[in-house]
Amino acid sequence: MPELRKDPITGRWVIIATDRAKRPADFVRQTVPPRTAKVCPFDYGNEHKTPPELLSYRNTGGRDEQGWRVRVIPNKFPALGIEGELNRQGDGMYDRMNGIGAHEVIIETPDHAATLADMPEKQIEEVFWASKERINDLKKDRRFRYILLYRNHGEAAGASLEHPHSQLIALPIVPERVREEIDGARQFYDFKERCIYCDIIREEGAAGVRLVTETDRFCVIEPYAPRFPFETWILPKRHESHFEDADAATIANLAWVVKTTLRKIDKVLEQPPYNFILHSAPVQDPALAYYHWHLEIIPKLTKVAGFEWGSGFYINPTPPEESAKFLRDAGLG
Amino acid sequence: MPELRKDPITGRWVIIATDRAKRPADFVRQTVPPRTAKVCPFDYGNEHKTPPELLSYRNTGGRDEQGWRVRVIPNKFPALGIEGELNRQGDGMYDRMNGIGAHEVIIETPDHAATLADMPEKQIEEVFWASKERINDLKKDRRFRYILLYRNHGEAAGASLEHPHSQLIALPIVPERVREEIDGARQFYDFKERCIYCDIIREEGAAGVRLVTETDRFCVIEPYAPRFPFETWILPKRHESHFEDADAATIANLAWVVKTTLRKIDKVLEQPPYNFILHSAPVQDPALAYYHWHLEIIPKLTKVAGFEWGSGFYINPTPPEESAKFLRDAGLG
Numbered sequence: 047m048p049e050l051r052k053d054p055i056t057g058r059w060v061i062i063a064t065d066r067a068k069r070p071a072d073f074v075r076q077t078v079p080p081r082t083a084k085v086c087p088f089d090y091g092n093e094h095k096t097p098p099e100l101l102s103y104r105n106t107g108g109r110d111e112q113g114w115r116v117r118v119i120p121n122k123f124p125a126l127g128i129e130g131e132l133n134r135q136g137d138g139m140y141d142r143m144n145g146i147g148a149h150e151v152i153i154e155t156p157d158h159a160a161t162l163a164d165m166p167e168k169q170i171e172e173v174f175w176a177s178k179e180r181i182n183d184l185k186k187d188r189r190f191r192y193i194l195l196y197r198n199h200g201e202a203a204g205a206s207l208e209h210p211h212s213q214l215i216a217l218p219i220v221p222e223r224v225r226e227e228i229d230g231a232r233q234f235y236d237f238k239e240r241c242i243y244c245d246i247i248r249e250e251g252a253a254g255v256r257l258v259t260e261t262d263r264f265c266v267i268e269p270y271a272p273r274f275p276f277e278t279w280i281l282p283k284r285h286e287s288h289f290e291d292a293d294a295a296t297i298a299n300l301a302w303v304v305k306t307t308l309r310k311i312d313k314v315l316e317q318p319p320y321n322f323i324l325h326s327a328p329v330q331d332p333a334l335a336y337y338h339w340h341l342e343i344i345p346k347l348t349k350v351a352g353f354e355w356g357s358g359f360y361i362n363p364t365p366p367e368e369s370a371k372f373l374r375d376a377g378l379g
Numbered sequence: 380m381p382e383l384r385k386d387p388i389t390g391r392w393v394i395i396a397t398d399r400a401k402r403p404a405d406f407v408r409q410t411v412p413p414r415t416a417k418v419c420p421f422d423y424g425n426e427h428k429t430p431p432e433l434l435s436y437r438n439t440g441g442r443d444e445q446g447w448r449v450r451v452i453p454n455k456f457p458a459l460g461i462e463g464e465l466n467r468q469g470d471g472m473y474d475r476m477n478g479i480g481a482h483e484v485i486i487e488t489p490d491h492a493a494t495l496a497d498m499p500e501k502q503i504e505e506v507f508w509a510s511k512e513r514i515n516d517l518k519k520d521r522r523f524r525y526i527l528l529y530r531n532h533g534e535a536a537g538a539s540l541e542h543p544h545s546q547l548i549a550l551p552i553v554p555e556r557v558r559e560e561i562d563g564a565r566q567f568y569d570f571k572e573r574c575i576y577c578d579i580i581r582e583e584g585a586a587g588v589r590l591v592t593e594t595d596r597f598c599v600i601e602p603y604a605p606r607f608p609f610e611t612w613i614l615p616k617r618h619e620s621h622f623e624d625a626d627a628a629t630i631a632n633l634a635w636v637v638k639t640t641l642r643k644i645d646k647v648l649e650q651p652p653y654n655f656i657l658h659s660a661p662v663q664d665p666a667l668a669y670y671h672w673h674l675e676i677i678p679k680l681t682k683v684a685g686f687e688w689g690s691g692f693y694i695n696p697t698p699p700e701e702s703a704k705f706l707r708d709a710g711l712g
Contacts, residue, residue: 139387223692
C-alpha cells in the first residue's frame, strides 16, 4: 500500500510508493560526463572574456588576472538588471515592477575538470566564504529582499557551462516556495513556540532511519515527505535563520559535510546531475526564531516535468528510509 | 529591462525576459516523433492485456472486446490503491495516511498514431465526456476530495506509452498548487466580491494582446505572469467551478477549442511535448462562486528543472504578449 505523507513545514502531501520502491539501479542513468578541456571563459587566461570580477581569493596576480582560487563575476547574461528603480505599478488588474536584481557567478575553482565532490575541502570552504561575503555585500542594497544561492550540476540539471560554478540571484521579492516555507515555519512557531527545523533535527537524530550522516554541527537527512527520490537536506544543528551569519567553524564543517554528502550521492547514483539550493531567511529580516537556514540537494533522476509543476502533486518512487540507508551505507573508501 | 510580474491568483512573482526574448525557433526542438505501430496494450485486440474496463463508448462488441471508440481502464501500475481505509495517523511529529485513491487511464482512440490535435472533434468531445462521466462516478466515493485529470504528451513530458491517452487520479487530499490557487481566488472574492477568473476573461478579452483565440463559450489566453514559455490557459466564459458540471454544448465547444489550440501550438512549436492539466474545484465542495475551472497547457520547451522546483522561482524567456501573437497568427490552413 502506498503512503501519503505530509511535509510538516509546507503542509504539502506527497505519495511515497512502497510496493515497487525504486532502488538506485532502477533509475535511467544520466551520469554527468567527465569534463573535457575546451575553450572556457572560466579557465585561467580567459579572465578578459567575463565581466570584471567582483571578488576573488588569490595566490598571485591582480584583478582579472590569473592566480585566483575562487572568483565571483556578474553573470554575462543576467536574468535581472542592477540599475534603476523598482517602479512598482499596476497594469490593468495586474501588478508589475522593473526586473531589478543582481545575478552573479561564483567560479569555484580554476580546475575545469573538478567537481564539488572531489575538490579539496579547503576549496569548498572558500566557495562558501565567497558566497557569504557576496550575500553580505548585496544585502546592503535595501532593494533586495531575497538572495538565492544555487548550483546546477550537469546539463540535465540546467547547467549551461561545465566549469564548476554556482550562482547567486538577488531579488526584490521573496520567491513563492521560500515564502510558503517561511509562513509554514512561522505558523508552527506560533503554535508550539519552537523552531520546526530544530524539532526535525532532534526527531531525525533520535530515530536515525532517515539520517544520512551527522557531525557536531550538521545533520544530513532524507526528509519525511520528499518530493523527489534521494532529495537530501543539510541542516545546521545550531539554530540560525541566515546562512550569511554562519561563523568560521560552521563554514569549515559545512565544506566537509557537503563534500561527504555529494560523494555518497555520486557513489550510490553514479555521478547524477543535481541541483542544490540554499534556503535562508529574507536578507532584510532580523535574526528569526522560527526559520532555520539549510541546503537542499535534489538529484535529477526522474523525467516527469510539467505535471508536477502544474499540479503541485508529487509521486516519489523511493521511500526516504531506503534512500537514507543507501547513502548511509555508501562506503567512501 | 526584464520585468517582474505577479500572478494575480497565487501571488507568485516571475521574471519575464524582454531584452533577449526567445522566439519559437530559439528553443531546442524536441519534436514528438510520429507514432509507429508496435505491440501496444491500448490497441484493438489487446483488451485482455489491460485491467477490465470501467467505461467504454462503442460501435460494436461487448466489455473488453474490440469495437470501442473511447475506453477507460484502471492504471495497471496505480500510484494509489482503491481498497481500504485512509487511517490518518501521526508518525512521531509527522502525519501520514494510507495511499487510498483511484488511478485510471482514458484511452482516447483506438488509432495508435493519432494525436489530440489531429483527431476528429467528435472524438475529442467523447474523451471529455468520458472524463466527466468518470469524475461524476468517482466523486460518489466520499473519501476522494480532489480528482486530477491530466495528459502527458511525448516522452519528454513524462508519457511512458505513446498511444493517445490521458489520466485521472482521485485523491483524498487537495494538491498543494490547487489549494494555493483556490485560496488565492477566495481571497480575491472576499475582497472584491467577484470571481478573479471572470475578471481575467473580461480584461484579456478587452485588451486582446494575450488572447490566442475565443469563441462564444471559451477564451484562450497566455496568462499575464506565465512560469513557462507558451503556457496557455483555456477558460470557459460562463462561471462554473466544477468541470464535471459542464453541459453538452460546453463540452462540444471545448473539443473545438482544445483541438484548435493544440494545432496552433503544434504549428508554431513543431509538435512539442506538452502537459495539460485540468484545474477544477475539489469534488466534494458545492458550486463555488470564487473558483472557475480551466485547462492549463504547458509545452515542454526548456530543460531547467530542480532549481524551479526547489525555489518556486521562474525565469520565463518569452513574454506572453509575444507567444500569444505567434499562436494568434498561426494560420491553420
